[in-house]
Amino acid sequence: MKKWSMWIAVIAIALSISPGLAFADGKFSLRLQGGWTYLSAGDINSGTQAWFDWRKDHWDASNFGYKPIHNGFEIGGEIVFELTPRLGIGIGGGYLKISRVSSSYLYDPEVIGLFETLGVEPTLSTVPIQAGVLLTVPLNAKFDFHADIGASYYFKARYSDEWWSIIWMIDVATAYVHITTSAEKKNTPIGFQGGVGLEYELQHNFFLYLDARGRYARFRGWKGTSVLESNDVTPSSEQGILYYESVPMLPDAPRLIMVQNDPPDGPDGESRQAVVDFSGVSLQVGIRIRI
Numbered sequence: 001m002k003k004w005s006m007w008i009a010v011i012a013i014a015l016s017i018s019p020g021l022a023f024a025d026g027k028f029s030l031r032l033q034g035g036w037t038y039l040s041a042g043d044i045n046s047g048t049q050a051w052f053d054w055r056k057d058h059w060d061a062s063n064f065g066y067k068p069i070h071n072g073f074e075i076g077g078e079i080v081f082e083l084t085p086r087l088g089i090g091i092g093g094g095y096l097k098i099s100r101v102s103s104s105y106l107y108d109p110e111v112i113g114l115f116e117t118l119g120v121e122p123t124l125s126t127v128p129i130q131a132g133v134l135l136t137v138p139l140n141a142k143f144d145f146h147a148d149i150g151a152s153y154y155f156k157a158r159y160s161d162e163w164w165s166i167i168w169m170i171d172v173a174t175a176y177v178h179i180t181t182s183a184e185k186k187n188t189p190i191g192f193q194g195g196v197g198l199e200y201e202l203q204h205n206f207f208l209y210l211d212a213r214g215r216y217a218r219f220r221g222w223k224g225t226s227v228l229e230s231n232d233v234t235p236s237s238e239q240g241i242l243y244y245e246s247v248p249m250l251p252d253a254p255r256l257i258m259v260q261n262d263p264p265d266g267p268d269g270e271s272r273q274a275v276v277d278f279s280g281v282s283l284q285v286g287i288r289i290r291i
Contacts, residue, residue: 027082033211033286034075037096039124041069042218042277043244044159047257048120051163052104054254055118059106069122072098074282080134088134090148093155096282099123113170119163126157126278130193144199146209154189154217158182159224159242159276161257175231181258183224183242183276191217191278205290210283217278226259244274 045068052066076094083089100122107115132150139145160182167175195213202208222242229235238259245255245264263271 027290029080029082029088029288029290031078031080031090031092031209031286031288033077033209033284034073035282035284037072037074037098037280037282038070039072039096039098039280040218040277041098041122041124042275043257044069044122044124044161044274044276047244047255047274048102048122048161048163050254050256051120052102052118054256055116055165056104056106059116060108060110061106063105065102065104066120067100067102069098069100069124070280071100072096072124074284076128076284078130080288086136088136089131090134090150091131093127093129095125095127097123097125114168116165116167118165120161122159122161124159124276124278126189127155128152128193129155132193136199142201144201144207145196146199147194147196149194150192152191152193152215152217154185154191154219154278157185157189157219157276157278159184159222176229177231178229179226179258181224181226181242183222183259185219185222185276187221189217189219191215197284199288207288207290209286209288211286213282213284215279215281219276219278220273222274222276224259242274242276243271245271 049066049068056062074094074096076092078090078092080088080090101119103117103119105115105117130150130152132148134146134148137145161180163179165177166173193213193215195211197209197211199207199209223240224242225237225239227235227237238261240259240261242257243260243264244257245260246253257274
């Protein structure tokens with residue numbers, strides 16, 4: 001984070017003192033936006049789906065099921081320094097989050113009163129700090145087309161998940177498993193983004209715009225903790241790296257996304273760190289105020 005802050009400071013100083021980059025009439029703009037975002041999520045979906053499939057293998061029937069996590073929201077702001085009427089440099093940040101609860105009801109039609117409730121709640125969140133170049137092309141007196149490209153630092157990039165399984169006889173819980181996982185990516189999580197949009201001038205120096213944006217941000221090396229609680233074992237925790245592999249403390253388990261102390265054995269004898277993927281697209285509605 002210190003390196004990124006220094007880089008932003010260098011850009012700001014260079015823009016303010018360099019005679020070759022004098023601002024057009026000394027103006028700049030403030031952009032504020034928010035809207036829908038869609039993220040790939042990576043191994044989060046496949047690992048959590050494996051947990052559902054593994055539990056369903058123990059029963060003859062089920063209702064509902066796992067729903068992949070993709071959709072969420074994003075808000076943010078940006079200061080755009082206008083180098084020319086058509087070219088600017090933007091520096092800003094925001095907050096994005098996706099989360100979803102999935103549940104299943106598992107049972108055996110031939111056994112009355114015995115069933116299992118299963119649930120998961122994965123969450124991804126981050127504070128993207130971004131810098132990029134913005135190009136504006138006037139279409140007519142009111143409408144502008146703009147495009148931008150740049151890089152983002154995914155500050156406070158975090159993944160968390162909660163899995164639970166409860167076996168019931170009538171209305172009495174007879175067994176349970178509860179697993180919580182939290183992990184964070186701290187070592188230079190840098191990605192790239194770009195977008196296009198249309199802007200409409202509502203009044204002098206006040207604009208409304210719609211952006212379609214894409215990003216690439218695919219990370220390994222997440223560090224965190226997984227905690228396992230069950231009715232028949234002593235609670236245990238693992239601290240280390242987030243892996244997408246079979247978990248030693250869950251016999252016969254499939255490949256799951258969990259934190260482990262030591263690299264587990266993979267399908268080919270080699271372990272694989274989990275990929276948490278912030279790559280995706282978003283639609284943003286915002287306002288721009290030119291000062």
